[in-house]
Amino acid sequence: MDLLIVDALDQEVIHWLESRHSVRVAPELADDPREFRQALYNVRALILPASVAFSARTLQYAPMMRAVGRINAGAENIDAEACLRAGVEVVRSATATAQAEAEFMIGALLSMLRRVPIAGADGMLVGRELGACTVGLIGMPPAARAMAAMLSGFGCRVVGYEPSLHASDGVWNRWKVAPMPLRELIETSDALAIQLNYFSRYHGLIGERLLPYCKPNQVMVSVSHSGVFDEQALADVLRSGRMAAAWLDSLEPGALDEGHALHGIGNLQVTPRLGSTTRESRLRSAWAVARRIDELLMTTPSGAAEFRPTVPGEPLDLAAEPASR
Incomplete structure (x- = not known):
C-alpha cells in the first residue's frame, strides 16, 4: 500500500491522492494503537493526526515507510531522530499555519x-x-x-x-x-x-x-x-x-x-492548539503535505522501495545498515 491516512482530510485532497496512489483512509486507527501498528507493515507513507505518536518502536512495524505527514499542530510526538536514521521524511508545511x-x-x-x-x-x-x-x-x-x-x-x-x-x-x-x-x-x-x-x-x-x-x-x-x-x-x-x-x-x-x-x-x-487550526490553514497544509508525499512516492516507485525482511516478532535495528543493497 502506498499511503495510509489516519487524519481527517478534505475530500478533494483525498480524491487527488487516490487518483495517483493506492490509499487507505482509516481514521478509526487513531483510537486503536494495536491495529494501527499492524496496519503499517506494507505502508510507504502515512498521514497522522496530532493525537497519534510515531516513535522508534512504531517504526519497527513499518519496514517500508518513507514519509510521515502531519497536517496541523506540532510534531513533538514524532521521533524525528529515529525517522532520520530510518530514512523516513517527516512532512509538514512550514508556512501553512x-x-x-x-x-x-x-x-x-x-x-x-x-x-x-x-x-x-x-x-x-x-x-x-x-x-x-x-x-x-x-x-x-x-x-x-x-x-x-x-x-x-x-x-x-x-x-x-x-x-x-x-x-x-x-x-x-x-x-x-x-x-x-x-x-x-x-x-x-x-x-x-x-x-x-x-x-x-x-x-x-x-x-x-x-x-x-x-x-x-x-x-x-x-x-x-x-x-x-x-x-x-x-x-x-x-x-x-x-x-x-x-x-x-x-x-x-x-x-x-x-x-x-x-x-x-x-x-x-x-487552549488545545487552537492557534494553528483553522479551516483555511488545514486546507493549505493538507495540500502541501499531500504534494510532498506524492513527490516522494513518485520518486521511489513501490517496486523499487527498499524492503528489509524481518522475522515476525523480531525488532528492527533501525540504526544498522541493511545486510545487502
Whole structure:
C-alpha cells in the first residue's frame, strides 16, 4: 500500500491522492494503537493526526515507510531522530499555519490587555491598548513575519529574539523587527508572543533566570511547546501578579492537575492548539503535505522501495545498515 491516512482530510485532497496512489483512509486507527501498528507493515507513507505518536518502536512495524505527514499542530510526538536514521521524511508545511497563528496571538493579546485591567494614573482599574505596547516576539518562524506586519498596523513597537539568527541578519530589517537579547526583551516588553520552535536544548529556557524580571503587568501568549517554560517560575510570576496574564495554546497533559505548579491559577488561560487550526490553514497544509508525499512516492516507485525482511516478532535495528543493497 502506498499511503495510509489516519487524519481527517478534505475530500478533494483525498480524491487527488487516490487518483495517483493506492490509499487507505482509516481514521478509526487513531483510537486503536494495536491495529494501527499492524496496519503499517506494507505502508510507504502515512498521514497522522496530532493525537497519534510515531516513535522508534512504531517504526519497527513499518519496514517500508518513507514519509510521515502531519497536517496541523506540532510534531513533538514524532521521533524525528529515529525517522532520520530510518530514512523516513517527516512532512509538514512550514508556512501553512503562519497566518492562523499570527491572528490567534494578536487576538489573545487584545483579549488579555482589555479583560485584565491594571491601575491607571488616576487609580482606576482600566484595560490597555495594543497600539501603545512594545511587543516582544520570541522565536521567528513564518508566523512572526505575518504578526509583525499586523502589529505595525496597530502602531506597536516590535522587538524580537531568535537564537538561530544573528543580530546583523537581514531578516530583521525585512520583517521590520528590532533584534534584542532575550533578557532585555522580557524586561522591556509589555506583551510577549512566544513561537519558538522547540528543541530539547530549549527545555525550561523561559524560567527563573528570566521571568522574575519581566516588565510589571506584562501579558504573554505562547503557541510553542510548553516545555520551553519552567512551570514553577511561570506559576510564581503569575501568582505574584507581576505578570498580569498568560495564555498557553499548548500544555502537557496533567500540568493543571492538583499538586502541579500551574494548578488553580486564575490569570492563566489554556487552549488545545487552537492557534494553528483553522479551516483555511488545514486546507493549505493538507495540500502541501499531500504534494510532498506524492513527490516522494513518485520518486521511489513501490517496486523499487527498499524492503528489509524481518522475522515476525523480531525488532528492527533501525540504526544498522541493511545486510545487502
